[in-house]
Amino acid sequence: MTTKWKQSCKAFLSDKMATTGAIVILFSLILAVFASWIAPYNPNVVAEGSTRLMPPGTEGHILGTDQQGRDILSRVIFGTQTSLISAVIPVIIAAIISVVLGVIAGYYQGFIGNLIMRTMDIFFAFPAVLLAIAIAAILGPGLLNVIIAMVIVRIPYMTRVVYTDTLQESQKEYVEAAKAFGIGDIEIMFKQILPNVLPSLIVYSTTLAGVTIVTVAGLSFIGLGVQPPTADWGRMASDGKKVLMQGYAFVTFIPGIAILILSFSFSMIGDGLRNALDPYERSKAKEKKKISRKTSQHIA
Amino acid sequence: MLRYVLSRILSTIPVLFGVTIVVFLLIQLIPGDPAKSILGADATPEAVEELRNNMGLNEPLIVQYGAWLSQLLQGDLGYSYTLHTPIIEELMPRFVNSLILTVASMLICVTLGVILGLISALKKGSFFDKASMGVALIGASMPVFWIALMLMWLFSIKLNIFPVSGMYNMRNPGGFMDLLHHIVLPAFATATVSLAVIARLTRSTVIDILQKDYVNYFHSFGLSKSKINIVHVMRNSLPPIINISGLQVGYIMGGALFSEVVFNWPGIGQALYVAVTSNDYPTIQAGILLIALTFVVVNLVVDLLNVWLSPRLQDSIKAE
Numbered sequence: 001m002t003t004k005w006k007q008s009c010k011a012f013l014s015d016k017m018a019t020t021g022a023i024v025i026l027f028s029l030i031l032a033v034f035a036s037w038i039a040p041y042n043p044n045v046v047a048e049g050s051t052r053l054m055p056p057g058t059e060g061h062i063l064g065t066d067q068q069g070r071d072i073l074s075r076v077i078f079g080t081q082t083s084l085i086s087a088v089i090p091v092i093i094a095a096i097i098s099v100v101l102g103v104i105a106g107y108y109q110g111f112i113g114n115l116i117m118r119t120m121d122i123f124f125a126f127p128a129v130l131l132a133i134a135i136a137a138i139l140g141p142g143l144l145n146v147i148i149a150m151v152i153v154r155i156p157y158m159t160r161v162v163y164t165d166t167l168q169e170s171q172k173e174y175v176e177a178a179k180a181f182g183i184g185d186i187e188i189m190f191k192q193i194l195p196n197v198l199p200s201l202i203v204y205s206t207t208l209a210g211v212t213i214v215t216v217a218g219l220s221f222i223g224l225g226v227q228p229p230t231a232d233w234g235r236m237a238s239d240g241k242k243v244l245m246q247g248y249a250f251v252t253f254i255p256g257i258a259i260l261i262l263s264f265s266f267s268m269i270g271d272g273l274r275n276a277l278d279p280y281e282r283s284k285a286k287e288k289k290k291i292s293r294k295t296s297q298h299i300a
Numbered sequence: 301m302l303r304y305v306l307s308r309i310l311s312t313i314p315v316l317f318g319v320t321i322v323v324f325l326l327i328q329l330i331p332g333d334p335a336k337s338i339l340g341a342d343a344t345p346e347a348v349e350e351l352r353n354n355m356g357l358n359e360p361l362i363v364q365y366g367a368w369l370s371q372l373l374q375g376d377l378g379y380s381y382t383l384h385t386p387i388i389e390e391l392m393p394r395f396v397n398s399l400i401l402t403v404a405s406m407l408i409c410v411t412l413g414v415i416l417g418l419i420s421a422l423k424k425g426s427f428f429d430k431a432s433m434g435v436a437l438i439g440a441s442m443p444v445f446w447i448a449l450m451l452m453w454l455f456s457i458k459l460n461i462f463p464v465s466g467m468y469n470m471r472n473p474g475g476f477m478d479l480l481h482h483i484v485l486p487a488f489a490t491a492t493v494s495l496a497v498i499a500r501l502t503r504s505t506v507i508d509i510l511q512k513d514y515v516n517y518f519h520s521f522g523l524s525k526s527k528i529n530i531v532h533v534m535r536n537s538l539p540p541i542i543n544i545s546g547l548q549v550g551y552i553m554g555g556a557l558f559s560e561v562v563f564n565w566p567g568i569g570q571a572l573y574v575a576v577t578s579n580d581y582p583t584i585q586a587g588i589l590l591i592a593l594t595f596v597v598v599n600l601v602v603d604l605l606n607v608w609l610s611p612r613l614q615d616s617i618k619a620e
Contacts, residue, residue: 118318125595218444218558238445264438
């Protein structure tokens, strides 16, 4: 077990994209936690006329100021807080619920399994973003409601991943052996099967966290989610729209880049984890490297 | 085969039924008393009670659902709180406009995605391959509203090539060409993320197939390269590409909302946005229902198309 984890860690660390992604996430976590110390200005203080819409590169305001004279860098730094919270928390809650639903559905199958999975099918009939918007809109604006909406929207996808894996696992010999030993269903499900199902769920959750950042930014963009004046990237882009027409693109451009970097980092970590946790993928990746090295030597 | 098609069509019925239940239950999520939140804080208890009666809120949930469903089956989606008009009259023309945008975006992401992926695969390792796949990798993480705003800034405000908003020129509506001129930016904004996903999948699929023995066999047989690539490689790459394109429909429909909001495209997404900002719950409900119903039908069509184009799937169905 330990060597397996060691190998996976080694494989992950040798993946440059994935480690860069991890470093970026770690860095943004530090920004989020220590925002009040790191940010050069109060992100919500509105300034008078002359300091409005200063372009990036202005002395004292590296990323410029928005139409209310607020320092964009400080707002981006504070924005990491809501972005990380709204990306990670719903995914974790949804993962916990999905594990229970997916493992039960996959292990018992039959009526219970059908009931759970057919209910999930109904949610697949909605484009995820739109369902999230509808739920968040009806619950009312605010970060908590966005988190609830994202949990509901993510559960079907994650449950399906857990279900498919559990289905495969429960046909394996160790499960039969455990049954023959008279071990209870709950223990088999959550002590024997679960550890084998977790790796792919972790990979999927990481990728979903990246997608969730973008979705939540979209919700903020249309006015759901965190309410002003709290700094939020989606909201900043939406505010920037008002001055975009006058040619001030940076007010929108910068928060968008922040969203892109964070979301992209999560998906890179997800890809890295998938390769690292799956021995087959790992050997395939190695093989590919070998082949490409060989061919490049050959050409040289 | 016919049996599969029929059973697939029949299998959508419980899903459609479930969709109506979910959409109906959405309204139950309104915090507190819906009648109170509609009328506002100053409403008298009598007015609230009257509205509760009118809305049928004093009936048991199942009765409310039955009444709502029977109205729905007669094409009655209720009245908008803000516009005070039947929602169906407001949403139907918008539905068509959204459909136009969605189809245009699908056309862009599928054709360009497949072309980019195919060229990248055939020229694997070249500058073109590396550049386009690098962009595709990042492109898949971009928020649609941001792409829309950036396209608007570059092509409408800076370069003045395409209009900033709307579907037709307000002063001088000019038919199809006018529509085409207006749709380019919103359609591209909606398509970008899916384009990136399709391009990456096409590339990896084609590369896999190029390494297959039968392709080598055709080469050694002396078949021309272009014929092998177009006839055999492309034909065998189709099923996964169609599959992923089908999955993209949901993203496109979701993304269209943001493009519609940014470019003021008079579609369902924009109506939903207005409804969200004004707490017009029946319109939110109707909009999401309409989109979900369309999505179910589209998924059905994609599934059937998939089977029709993939002989292997047909065999496995026959074997069952």
